Amino acid sequence: MHIMEHTTEFRVRYAETDQMGVVYYANYLIWFEVARTEFFRERGVEYKKLEDEENIYLPVVESYCRYKSPLRYDDVVTVHTKLASVGASRITFEYSVKSAALVNAVGWTKHAFIDAQGKPIKVPAKVRKIFEEGN
Amino acid sequence: MHIMEHTTEFRVRYAETDQMGVVYYANYLIWFEVARTEFFRERGVEYKKLEDEENIYLPVVESYCRYKSPLRYDDVVTVHTKLASVGASRITFEYSVKSAALVNAVGWTKHAFIDAQGKPIKVPAKVRKIFEEGN
Amino acid sequence: MHIMEHTTEFRVRYAETDQMGVVYYANYLIWFEVARTEFFRERGVEYKKLEDEENIYLPVVESYCRYKSPLRYDDVVTVHTKLASVGASRITFEYSVKSAALVNAVGWTKHAFIDAQGKPIKVPAKVRKIFEEGN
Amino acid sequence: MHIMEHTTEFRVRYAETDQMGVVYYANYLIWFEVARTEFFRERGVEYKKLEDEENIYLPVVESYCRYKSPLRYDDVVTVHTKLASVGASRITFEYSVKSAALVNAVGWTKHAFIDAQGKPIKVPAKVRKIFEEGN
Numbered sequence: 147m148h149i150m151e152h153t154t155e156f157r158v159r160y161a162e163t164d165q166m167g168v169v170y171y172a173n174y175l176i177w178f179e180v181a182r183t184e185f186f187r188e189r190g191v192e193y194k195k196l197e198d199e200e201n202i203y204l205p206v207v208e209s210y211c212r213y214k215s216p217l218r219y220d221d222v223v224t225v226h227t228k229l230a231s232v233g234a235s236r237i238t239f240e241y242s243v244k245s246a247a248l249v250n251a252v253g254w255t256k257h258a259f260i261d262a263q264g265k266p267i268k269v270p271a272k273v274r275k276i277f278e279e280g281n
Numbered sequence: 282m283h284i285m286e287h288t289t290e291f292r293v294r295y296a297e298t299d300q301m302g303v304v305y306y307a308n309y310l311i312w313f314e315v316a317r318t319e320f321f322r323e324r325g326v327e328y329k330k331l332e333d334e335e336n337i338y339l340p341v342v343e344s345y346c347r348y349k350s351p352l353r354y355d356d357v358v359t360v361h362t363k364l365a366s367v368g369a370s371r372i373t374f375e376y377s378v379k380s381a382a383l384v385n386a387v388g389w390t391k392h393a394f395i396d397a398q399g400k401p402i403k404v405p406a407k408v409r410k411i412f413e414e415g416n
Numbered sequence: 417m418h419i420m421e422h423t424t425e426f427r428v429r430y431a432e433t434d435q436m437g438v439v440y441y442a443n444y445l446i447w448f449e450v451a452r453t454e455f456f457r458e459r460g461v462e463y464k465k466l467e468d469e470e471n472i473y474l475p476v477v478e479s480y481c482r483y484k485s486p487l488r489y490d491d492v493v494t495v496h497t498k499l500a501s502v503g504a505s506r507i508t509f510e511y512s513v514k515s516a517a518l519v520n521a522v523g524w525t526k527h528a529f530i531d532a533q534g535k536p537i538k539v540p541a542k543v544r545k546i547f548e549e550g551n
Numbered sequence: 552m553h554i555m556e557h558t559t560e561f562r563v564r565y566a567e568t569d570q571m572g573v574v575y576y577a578n579y580l581i582w583f584e585v586a587r588t589e590f591f592r593e594r595g596v597e598y599k600k601l602e603d604e605e606n607i608y609l610p611v612v613e614s615y616c617r618y619k620s621p622l623r624y625d626d627v628v629t630v631h632t633k634l635a636s637v638g639a640s641r642i643t644f645e646y647s648v649k650s651a652a653l654v655n656a657v658g659w660t661k662h663a664f665i666d667a668q669g670k671p672i673k674v675p676a677k678v679r680k681i682f683e684e685g686n
Contacts, residue, residue, distance in 0.1 A: 161449060165602075208618070306479060314566060340486070
């Protein structure tokens, strides 16, 4: 199984800094979400349509981030995303946040799959397929 | 008609600052929203229930803010809120953001009333009543 | 004087939505800021360097936004930016937020120029030049 | 050593919800920060003054959150905060986010101590003292 990372690139927004002069720590979780959306899109799955057309939702059940080196306003950031594991009803993404050659942060999020009523459901076949084909 | 202002008090969050060392300008609009919720509650209207139980929504159609003096992390802020005008299908709130004796910002938001399908509706009687009694 | 608009494009983040299912109104001000940064960059002025190297800051002194049509998660948004006026110590940007052929919002921000001590300063020559050449 | 938790209470802001109708996951980290500030204040340490007067900063080096039960707009939330461990140059806070009798989320943040130049420093005596006296 070969692993292809997905990469999302953007610039740090002024709004994302705090008075320490660096990116406020909660914003990394927002970037993880942006990266997940693009990860899915590149593999032919539009997360928006999962919600709108199939009533499948992926709430985060756990999040973790290690902040190694601060990012600043206007830095060009890339987030590298991998589907790290897929269980019966949970999936885990791993992220690496980089600028230039530096790894600024690493983290992961674990997700459940639920329906519109909030009831847990199995990982949909199309998502499982992404993992099995190597993501 | 006597005018009673509603006052909401809180402290500036670290997350609300930016690298200029002051509160980022978009956060004032978030505070206006917090103040609106409390304004309604004090007059016996829970905005949450308007949405959940009556399918009435108040999207913002215009916002304005004038920033007079910056606020900083941990400052104790009060937002003074008034229902400035009520039309057939629009209402306008006015806000004054203060810390100690200083007026840090003033602004207003204009709102439409819509139903769950996004269709414009008249200002509900209970909201109109707040205004007529003097808010 | 010919006017060239600058255009910034991005997708709506999940984090930018609220429970009404549309973009929360304060986020438009964040997008205006992203658009300003890119407006300057395209004209050879890095706002980051204005702050870091020249100790020139552009705090917002007024903001206005009219919300015409809601935006949703994953929509592709473009913000069109113009330098609308330049006074002795103030400048005003105008923004138009679009998706497909629709204008979703319009707004403006007025800025002062200050130094690192917060003292008002004149609009720097390089910023004035952008306007005079037609922005 | 007796352990006294600190409790911070507030209501969920509309801005903190997303289109799933619940609080967006990154906001829990913002609440952790609000809770830390109040934890310190209650023990006689103003974090603001640590930064402003002593040039001591507490950047987050790791964060973790487990989301157990979603929170909604206008919910009354309490965050319970404990200083879980104090090392030579690192401290860890633990948080429990509750509404009514329910535990909605638990998490922790690990912090370094640095000076104004970003150089790591030892945990200051006054912070160590909080821990030794039982927090």
